[in-house]
Amino acid sequence: INTLFTSNGQTPFTSLGFGLGTSRFAREIQKAILTIRIKGLGSEHRTAIFPKLIFTLKRGLNLEEGTPNYDIKxxxxxxxxxxxxxxVLSYDK
Incomplete structure (x- = not known):
C-alpha cells in the first residue's frame, strides 16, 4: 500500500481493524502486523502512515491480564x- 499512489500522487487512505481474532492464524497475523509496524519502513525504519491501524479493546478478550489476546494488546x-x-477502539462503549 505504501508503494501505491493515486493519480495525484497521494497514498491511498486505507484502514485495517484488528484485535478480536483468537484463532492461531488470527493471532499470528495480528502479531506480524504489529511487529512489522514497530520495525518501520525501509533502511531508515520510517513510520508507515498507511494502512491506518485500529486495534479493538474488548473486556474478556484482550483488556485484562489472563485474557486470550492480552499479549497482543x-x-x-x-x-x-x-x-x-x-x-485504539473500545468495543464495549
Missing part, C-alpha cells in the same frame, strides 16, 4: 509508544 501498546499507531 501489550504488543499494540508497545507499537503505539514507538510509532504512534495503532489507534
Amino acid at each position: 501489550q504488543l499494540a501498546l508497545e507499537c503505539a509508544t514507538k510509532r504512534m499507531y495503532p489507534d
Whole structure:
C-alpha cells in the first residue's frame, strides 16, 4: 500500500481493524502486523502512515491480564509508544 499512489500522487487512505481474532492464524497475523509496524519502513525504519491501524479493546478478550489476546494488546501498546499507531477502539462503549 505504501508503494501505491493515486493519480495525484497521494497514498491511498486505507484502514485495517484488528484485535478480536483468537484463532492461531488470527493471532499470528495480528502479531506480524504489529511487529512489522514497530520495525518501520525501509533502511531508515520510517513510520508507515498507511494502512491506518485500529486495534479493538474488548473486556474478556484482550483488556485484562489472563485474557486470550492480552499479549497482543501489550504488543499494540508497545507499537503505539514507538510509532504512534495503532489507534485504539473500545468495543464495549
